[in-house]
Amino acid sequence: MPWPTHTVTNQVPELLDYNLFATDAALATGLEQAGGGWHAGQLARLGGELGSADILQLGALANRHPPELLTHDRVGNRIDSVEFHPSWHRLLGLLRREGLHALPFSAPRPGAQAARAAGYFLHAQVESGSLCPTTMTFASIPVLANEPALFARLRDKLFSQEHDPRDLPMAHKKSILIGMGMTEKQGGSDVRSNATVAVPVRGEGRGAEYALTGHKWFFSAPMCDAHLVLARTDRGLSCFFVPRWRDDGSKNPILIQRLKDKLGNQSNSSSEVEFQEALGVMVGEEGRGIPTIIEMANTTRLDCVIGSAGLMRQAFVQAAHHARHRSAFGRLLAEQPLMRNVLADLALESEAATLLMLKLASAFDAPDDPLLRAWRRIVTPAAKFWICKRAIAFTGECMEVWGGNGYVETGPMARMYREAPVNSIWEGSGNVMCLDVLRALERDPEGALLLLADLREAAAGHPALLALLDALRRDMQAAPEEREALARRFVQRLVLAAQAALMLRHAPRDIAEAFVASRLDADGGRVYGTMGTPALQEGILDRAWPR
Known part of the structure; x- marks a missing residue:
C-alpha cells in the first residue's frame, strides 16, 4: 500500500526448526538415569524432525480439519466410516515408525519403557489427538498377550511399524x-x-x-x-x-x-x-472383565501423565521463547524480575513432571521389584491426578505470558489450553484417581512403607520434606471415612514429595533446592511466580530453554 498505517515491530517470530530433544536437558538426563540412554541418538533425530516447520504444521492442520462421520455411502449402504485429513495419517505414520505403539513389547530391553515414554513426550508437544489410538494399542498388548491363540493372529500386525489407514478386515492389513x-x-x-x-x-x-x-x-x-x-x-x-x-x-x-x-x-x-x-x-x-481391562487402563493412565508433561513442556517453551523476543515498558519480558519469577517457576514444574513420568515409565519395566511396583501402582494414579490437573493451570499461565496473542486461534497457545483438560478426565477423573491411590495403599501396605522409606532417604537434610512425609504416614493411619474425605490432600502431598525426591536425586542441586523450597513454602500461593529465590531464576531458565 502507498499509505502504510504502521510498521510491524515487536512481534515474536514463530518458533520453528528447532530440536525438541536437544534443547531439553531435563529429558536427556532423566532418560539416561532411567536406563534409556541407548535411545538418545534416535530421539535426537526425532526431536529435530518434530521441531521442523513441516511437522509442526501437521498438528495445526489435523485440528483445524476435524474428522467427519460418514454413516452411509452414496447409494445408501451403511458404512460407519470416519474420514480424516491427510495430516492425521502422517502423524500416525510417524508414531508408528518410531514404535511408540509397541516398543517395550516388540523390542524389549532395559530402559525400553523410558525410551518409549521420551518419544511419546516429544510427540505430545506437536499433536495430542493422534496419541489416543497409539496409547490404546500400546495398552492392549499386555492384555491380548494373555490370549495365546488370539495374540498369535494379531502379533505381527500389532508390532508393525507401518501405519495402514485402509478400512479392511484385519487379515488384509x-x-x-x-x-x-x-x-x-x-x-x-x-x-x-x-x-x-x-x-x-x-x-x-x-x-x-x-x-x-x-x-x-x-x-x-x-x-x-x-x-x-x-x-x-x-x-x-x-x-x-x-x-x-x-x-x-x-x-x-x-x-x-x-x-x-x-x-x-x-x-x-x-x-x-x-x-x-x-x-x-x-x-x-x-x-x-473389570480386572482384565483395568490392566489396559493402568497403562493408559501412565500415558496421560506423559502426554500432560509433554504439553506442559511445549507450553513453557512457547512462553519462554515469547518472553525472550517480546519487549514491554522498555525491556524484554524475560529481563523483567516478575516475569522471570513466573517463567522459572513454570520451568521447575515442567522438569519435575518430566522426571516423574520417566520414573513411572521405568517402574513399568520392573514388574517384580517391590519398590518399583509401589511406584507404579500407588504413584501412577496419583501422578495422573496431579500432573494432568496442573497442566490446565500451567497452559493457562503460559497463554497469559503471550497476552492477547495467546488467546487467538492463529497461534499454538489456544489449542494447547483446550487440549489440557482431556487427560484429567480420560481414564478416570480426579476423585477416581485419588480413590484408586487409597485402594492401592490398602492392598499393598508393605509397598507403601517401602515407598515412604525411599522418599525419606532422598529427603535427608530437608526438615520441611521430612515433615511432609511424617504427615503422609499419619494420614495413612486415619479412619477410612476420613481418609476418603481427605484423599485429594493426601495425593497432592504424595506427588509433591515424590517430585521433590526425584529433583533432589537427579536435578542440579540448586535447582532441586529451589523446587523443594517453593513447593513446601507455607507462604507460597497456588499461582506460578511466587518463588522466593530470585538469584537462581536466570540459571533455571537457561537450563530449561537454552538461548
Whole structure:
C-alpha cells in the first residue's frame, strides 16, 4: 500500500526448526538415569524432525480439519466410516515408525519403557489427538498377550511399524490399531452399571464367540480395527475383543451414532456407538472383565501423565521463547524480575513432571521389584491426578505470558489450553484417581512403607520434606471415612514429595533446592511466580530453554 498505517515491530517470530530433544536437558538426563540412554541418538533425530516447520504444521492442520462421520455411502449402504485429513495419517505414520505403539513389547530391553515414554513426550508437544489410538494399542498388548491363540493372529500386525489407514478386515492389513469401549450413558466411571449384554454363539467362556447388544457413550477411536469392550454375561461383566470387520469380510454391526463435539482433542474421533449383535471374542475370565481391562487402563493412565508433561513442556517453551523476543515498558519480558519469577517457576514444574513420568515409565519395566511396583501402582494414579490437573493451570499461565496473542486461534497457545483438560478426565477423573491411590495403599501396605522409606532417604537434610512425609504416614493411619474425605490432600502431598525426591536425586542441586523450597513454602500461593529465590531464576531458565 502507498499509505502504510504502521510498521510491524515487536512481534515474536514463530518458533520453528528447532530440536525438541536437544534443547531439553531435563529429558536427556532423566532418560539416561532411567536406563534409556541407548535411545538418545534416535530421539535426537526425532526431536529435530518434530521441531521442523513441516511437522509442526501437521498438528495445526489435523485440528483445524476435524474428522467427519460418514454413516452411509452414496447409494445408501451403511458404512460407519470416519474420514480424516491427510495430516492425521502422517502423524500416525510417524508414531508408528518410531514404535511408540509397541516398543517395550516388540523390542524389549532395559530402559525400553523410558525410551518409549521420551518419544511419546516429544510427540505430545506437536499433536495430542493422534496419541489416543497409539496409547490404546500400546495398552492392549499386555492384555491380548494373555490370549495365546488370539495374540498369535494379531502379533505381527500389532508390532508393525507401518501405519495402514485402509478400512479392511484385519487379515488384509499390514498393521492394526486397537481402541476401547467401557463407559455407557448411565454410568461413566461406574462401569459396574454397564447394560450391554453378551450372548454366547459359539462356545462359552474365554476365547468363545459372543453376540454383543448395547451401546457405548465414549468409544475411542471408532476407526480402530478392533476394540476391547465390557459387556455383561450371566456371570457378570466380561471383556471382549470386538473387531470392526468379521472374518467372513462382512462389517461387524457396530453403528456409529455420532462423533463427540469436544472442547479439545479435535483431531481424534471419539464416538457414540450401538452394538446390534456385534461379534466379540471373550478375553480373560468370564465375570472378570473389570480386572482384565483395568490392566489396559493402568497403562493408559501412565500415558496421560506423559502426554500432560509433554504439553506442559511445549507450553513453557512457547512462553519462554515469547518472553525472550517480546519487549514491554522498555525491556524484554524475560529481563523483567516478575516475569522471570513466573517463567522459572513454570520451568521447575515442567522438569519435575518430566522426571516423574520417566520414573513411572521405568517402574513399568520392573514388574517384580517391590519398590518399583509401589511406584507404579500407588504413584501412577496419583501422578495422573496431579500432573494432568496442573497442566490446565500451567497452559493457562503460559497463554497469559503471550497476552492477547495467546488467546487467538492463529497461534499454538489456544489449542494447547483446550487440549489440557482431556487427560484429567480420560481414564478416570480426579476423585477416581485419588480413590484408586487409597485402594492401592490398602492392598499393598508393605509397598507403601517401602515407598515412604525411599522418599525419606532422598529427603535427608530437608526438615520441611521430612515433615511432609511424617504427615503422609499419619494420614495413612486415619479412619477410612476420613481418609476418603481427605484423599485429594493426601495425593497432592504424595506427588509433591515424590517430585521433590526425584529433583533432589537427579536435578542440579540448586535447582532441586529451589523446587523443594517453593513447593513446601507455607507462604507460597497456588499461582506460578511466587518463588522466593530470585538469584537462581536466570540459571533455571537457561537450563530449561537454552538461548
